Amino acid sequence: MGLTKRIIPCIDVDLDDDGNAAVYTGVNFENLEYTGDPVEMAREYNEAGADEFVFLDITASAEGRETMLDVVESVADEVFIPLTVGGGIRTVDDIAETLRAGADKVSITTGALENPQLIDDGARAFGSQCIVISIDARRRFDDEGEHYVDVDGESCWFECTKSGGREGTGIDVVEWAREAEQRGAGELFVNSIDRDGTKDGYDLALTSAVTEAVSTPVIASSGCGEPGDMYDVFTDADADAALAASIFHFGEYTIQETKEALADRGLAIRQ
Numbered sequence: 001m002g003l004t005k006r007i008i009p010c011i012d013v014d015l016d017d018d019g020n021a022a023v024y025t026g027v028n029f030e031n032l033e034y035t036g037d038p039v040e041m042a043r044e045y046n047e048a049g050a051d052e053f054v055f056l057d058i059t060a061s062a063e064g065r066e067t068m069l070d071v072v073e074s075v076a077d078e079v080f081i082p083l084t085v086g087g088g089i090r091t092v093d094d095i096a097e098t099l100r101a102g103a104d105k106v107s108i109t110t111g112a113l114e115n116p117q118l119i120d121d122g123a124r125a126f127g128s129q130c131i132v133i134s135i136d137a138r139r140r141f142d143d144e145g146e147h148y149v150d151v152d153g154e155s156c157w158f159e160c161t162k163s164g165g166r167e168g169t170g171i172d173v174v175e176w177a178r179e180a181e182q183r184g185a186g187e188l189f190v191n192s193i194d195r196d197g198t199k200d201g202y203d204l205a206l207t208s209a210v211t212e213a214v215s216t217p218v219i220a221s222s223g224c225g226e227p228g229d230m231y232d233v234f235t236d237a238d239a240d241a242a243l244a245a246s247i248f249h250f251g252e253y254t255i256q257e258t259k260e261a262l263a264d265r266g267l268a269i270r271q
Helices: 038-048 069-076 092-100 110-114 117-126 173-183 204-211 227-235 255-264
Strands: 006-015 021-027 030-036 053-057 083-086 105-108 131-140 149-151 154-162 167-172 187-192 218-221 241-244
Touching (some): 006 030, 006 038, 006 218, 030 038, 038 053, 038 069, 038 255, 053 069, 069 092, 083 131, 092 105, 092 117, 105 110, 105 117, 110 117, 110 154, 117 131, 131 173, 131 204, 149 204, 154 173, 154 204, 167 173, 173 204, 187 204, 204 218, 204 227, 227 241
Parallel strands (some): 006 053, 006 241, 053 083, 131 187, 187 218
Antiparallel strands (some): 006 021, 021 030, 131 154, 149 154
């Protein structure tokens, strides 16, 4: 386990019917419901003591459009903690524009799967610390994978998806994590489609499969329902950071309450 664990709120941003940026929350990457204004939520999380903040434009890749950089600029004006921005990043120029808009790091999913050289080029141009490779993983119970784990008595592997989880790739998550690390990724952002929005806890099997395969810091995402779930993913799956959305967005727990609960159980948490 690392020395200090990070607690990171995340907002999933899309355009509403009027073309304005809005935060949405869903389950299994579907059934999205309006949750709030991205700039206001960024301000609130900055003041609440979040260690970092993640802004994901959740339909940019699927719709083939660029990230909403004007909104990123407004969010960056409100947060004074590391800001990661993802969605629709396909080229080195996209990375540069996103960083100029105020991001400290970029999160890349589809663009890296379709062009792995983007990881090398991005790390070379801006430093590995700027390049976060996001993995949208789903379980598959067939014989087409490379690395299998036992989940509730069944053998499964994890497949990388793209375009916001809409398309399978046939690529094994563990192999992709290793390749991304070798190409220069500074962090790996591991999302479980199966646990997204369920509040049933992180996918410990998925997170462990990645942390055991790489030395690059791993951010666990999807499924957090309470601080105890973060404790589990830190201690049982060796994640370096835990990302959550719903429990914070809807006021079930504050950042400070979460940090205190984890510190009370002996974890080194940033205060």
